[in-house]
Amino acid sequence: xxxxxxxxxxxxxxxxxxxxxxxxxxxxxxxxxxxxxxxxxxxxxxxxxxxxxxxxxxxxxxxxxxxxxxxxxxxxxxxxxxxxxxxxxxxxxxxxxxxxxxxxxxxxxxxxxxxxxxxxxxxxxxxxxxxxxxxxxxxxxxxxxxxxxxxxxxxxxxxxxxxxxxxxxxxxxxxxxxxxxxxxxxxxxxxxxxxxxxxxxxxxxxxxxxxxxxxxxxxxxxxxxxxxxxxxxxxxxxxxxxxxxxxxxxxxxxxxxxxxxxxxxxxxxxxxxxxxxxxxxxxxxxxxxxxxxxxxxxxxxxxxxxxxxxxxxxxxxxxxxxxxxxxxxxxxxxxxxxxxxxxxxxxxxxxxxxxxxxxxxxxxxxxxxxxxxxxxxxxxxxxxxxxxxxxxxxxxxxxxxxxxxxxxxxxxxxxxxxxxxxxxxxxxxxxxxxxxxxxxxxxxxxxxxxxxxxxxxxxxxxxxxxxxxxxxxxxxxxxxxxxxxxxxxxxxxxxxxxxx
Numbered sequence: 001x002x003x004x005x006x007x008x009x010x011x012x013x014x015x016x017x018x019x020x021x022x023x024x025x026x027x028x029x030x031x032x033x034x035x036x037x038x039x040x041x042x043x044x045x046x047x048x049x050x051x052x053x054x055x056x057x058x059x060x061x062x063x064x065x066x067x068x069x070x071x072x073x074x075x076x077x078x079x080x081x082x083x084x085x086x087x088x089x090x091x092x093x094x095x096x097x098x099x100x101x102x103x104x105x106x107x108x109x110x111x112x113x114x115x116x117x118x119x120x121x122x123x124x125x126x127x128x129x130x131x132x133x134x135x136x137x138x139x140x141x142x143x144x145x146x147x148x149x150x151x152x153x154x155x156x157x158x159x160x161x162x163x164x165x166x167x168x169x170x171x172x173x174x175x176x177x178x179x180x181x182x183x184x185x186x187x188x189x190x191x192x193x194x195x196x197x198x199x200x201x202x203x204x205x206x207x208x209x210x211x212x213x214x215x216x217x218x219x220x221x222x223x224x225x226x227x228x229x230x231x232x233x234x235x236x237x238x239x240x241x242x243x244x245x246x247x248x249x250x251x252x253x254x255x256x257x258x259x260x261x262x263x264x265x266x267x268x269x270x271x272x273x274x275x276x277x278x279x280x281x282x283x284x285x286x287x288x289x290x291x292x293x294x295x296x297x298x299x300x301x302x303x304x305x306x307x308x309x310x311x312x313x314x315x316x317x318x319x320x321x322x323x324x325x326x327x328x329x330x331x332x333x334x335x336x337x338x339x340x341x342x343x344x345x346x347x348x349x350x351x352x353x354x355x356x357x358x359x360x361x362x363x364x365x366x367x368x369x370x371x372x373x374x375x376x377x378x379x380x381x382x383x384x385x386x387x388x389x390x391x392x393x394x395x396x397x398x399x400x401x402x403x404x405x406x407x408x409x410x411x412x413x414x415x416x417x418x419x420x421x422x423x424x425x426x427x428x429x430x431x432x433x434x435x436x437x438x439x440x441x442x443x444x445x446x447x448x449x450x451x452x453x454x455x456x457x458x459x460x461x462x463x464x465x466x467x468x469x470x471x472x473x474x475x476x477x478x479x480x481x482x483x484x485x486x487x488x489x490x491x492x493x494x495x496x497x498x499x500x
Contacts, residue, residue, distance in 0.1 A: 002110050002192075004045035005055060009102060011038035012058045015065050016094055032073040035066040052189040054104040057097045107444045110192045113166065113228050113437065114460050118235030123156030123201030124164050125309065127302075128255050131294045137287065138247035138263045146287075149244040149252050150295055151223050153234040154311060155210060156201035166193035166437075167224055175251035175261055179220055190441070196231050203310045207237065211319040211475040212299060214292055214335070215242040218326025218349070218436070220262050222249045225436045226325070232464045238471065239315055243295055245288050248327075274402040285327070285334055285352035292322060292335035319475040323467065325349060325435045333413075336360055343422075343474035345467055347435040348372050354409045359416035365470045365483075366414055366424040366496075367463060369434065370452065373426035373496065379407040380499055415500045421474070423483055424500060427462055428492040429454040435463060454492065462490055 001009075015034050018027055042062050045055075082090075116122060127150045134146040151168065167173060170191040174184035203210075213233060215226055223242040230240040244252045247263045254260070267280035301307045303315045322344040324332040329349025334357075336344040343363040350372075368376070378385075385393070385400055393400075414424045430452040433439055439446075439456035446453065465482065472479030481487070485495055 001105050002045075002049050004041055004049050005052070005105065005110075008038065008041045008045050008055065008058055008062070009098070009105065011041050012061050012101075013098055014038075015061070016091075016098060019065075020091055028069070028072050031065065032069040035062070035069045038062045039066050049110075050192050052110070052192070053185045054108055054189060055101065057101055061094060061097070107442050108186070108189060109442075110189055111440045113193070113195060113231070113440065114457055116196055116231045116235030117461075117464070118232065118237065120155035120204055120206070120235045120237060121158055121201070122153055122197040122231050122234045123159070123203065123310070124151060124153050124195070124197040124199055125311075126151045126168060127298070127307070127309075129295065129298045131290075134290060134294070136246070139260070140263075146291070146294070147246055147254065148291055148295065149223070149246075149254065150241050150298075151230075151244075152239060152241045152311070153197055153227075153230040154239045154314075155204040155206065155234055155237055156198055157204055159198040159201045161198065163194045164197050164199040165191060166195045166227060167191055169251075169253035169259075171253055171259060172222070172251035175259070176222070179250040179262070187441070195227055197227075197234070200310070203314050209314050209316040210237055210239045211316045211321065211471070212296075213238050213240045213321040213323065213471060213475075214295055214332075214341075215240060215322070216245065216288065216292065216324030216328030216331040216335075217242065217249065218324070218328045219248055219264065220250050221325070221328070221436060221438075222251070225438055228437050228440075228460055229323075229464060229467065233468065233471070236468055236472075238321075238475075239311060241295060241299065243291055245291050245328075245331075248284070248288065274399050278402075278406070281327075282353050282356070285330060288327065288331040289334040289353075292331060293338055296320065296338065296340055321345075321471050321475050323347065326432065327352070333360065333364060336362060336364060343471070345470060347463070348432055350406075351410050351413060354406060354413065359413055361416070361420055363421040363470075363474050364417035365422050365466070366417075367435070367466060368424075368426040368496075369430040369432055370426055370428055371431055373494075376407060376411060376496075377499070379404050379411060411500065414496075418497055418500060421483075423470075424496040425466070426494050426496060427454070427459065428494060430459055430492075434459040458492075462493060465490065466493065 015038055018031050018034055039062055129148045131146040136144045136146050167190050173187045173190060177184050177186040217223055217226060223244045226242050230242055233240045246252055246260050250262055252260050264284050267284055268277060299315055302309045302311050303317060305312045320341050322332045322335050322341050325347040326349045329346030330352045332344040333346050333351055334353055345365045347367050348369045434451050439451045445451045469479045469482040473483055
């Protein structure tokens, strides 16, 4: 909770207490002055922190109390006597409203992202790329070329002023809410969350160039949901570019105001057989992998100055990494076949296009959630689901047998990357969304099992530590301590390599 919104809520509770506890003849002056304090806090809150819909009722309560107590104070008379039943009902309603408001403030806080741990300040810039060589296949309503929005975080010169907002395009927040089946206003308060990056800042002069890392969000996600990871890597001397894969995000806003939403979910249907689902996943994957290759082409143009940017001449294209979450992690793996990419990381994503290529012969790190590891462990142990488990999952034995065949091939790919210097590990008490900034949005996600039992700040710090160590090892020829095996500083990290 922010300071003044918390104080406003407390002042409302104080007003309620004064009204209920003080006798009618003694409450006139205290309630009037308490109403004045609450109104002052409301004005400061609106001015400094901004309006949010979750505090609608405290705004109303403050205004109503000020009006009634002001009338009573200046007229020196009390309002007409209100029947006890109506008064009791009003007090009960106000109490319920205050409790609900406190709950909403807890469930949907204006949170703070973790501070980057590196020595560099962080700058950010967003690019709009158009691939004239690829037709857009996921928009049936219009013909056009494949377009991407790509946000970059990079080491910056010491800067002053305000940080850039966490949400670059606040218009997309209603689509984010719809993605979770919630009313459009639900996440509007996220526009007040700040990043730790300065928009358009000059790139740091501390080094002549910085390694490039390309990043890929998962299906129905967004580039801003990997802000904490990107900022942390940038603060340690990397240029990090997170790609909004158009029509695979819940929403992407383009410079001309167009907003695209997810259409790739249409590729997947419960009516499909497994082979169709796999073919559609491979079809989507091919486009996403193409996005990474195209983005890398564009950074070559930025490096040469053909696309204007502060980054001109400062990108180390000889040391390029890639990572991603969920299907974005699969994209990172598939994109790593590009000879321009040195190493990559998959955050809790199953692989696609497994039968189209030979094994990847370069360092690659797999960081999985506990849940995903348990699925892989079942395949390692050759354990089949019971009929009861299949019923609970809503699946069939035929379907799961085909999944198992794919997972066996996936495990073989993991073994091959370990031979090239990669690693496979999982993090205890994590779930799929602990690998994104979704875990910070609401503490109720942990209660509902959407994220794991691990504290979001701890999950973020562990994931960032291992990502940084891996990229340092292969893109900077330093670090690599955490890649050697279990570390007492991170007891929740479990290495799977021996099981492979």
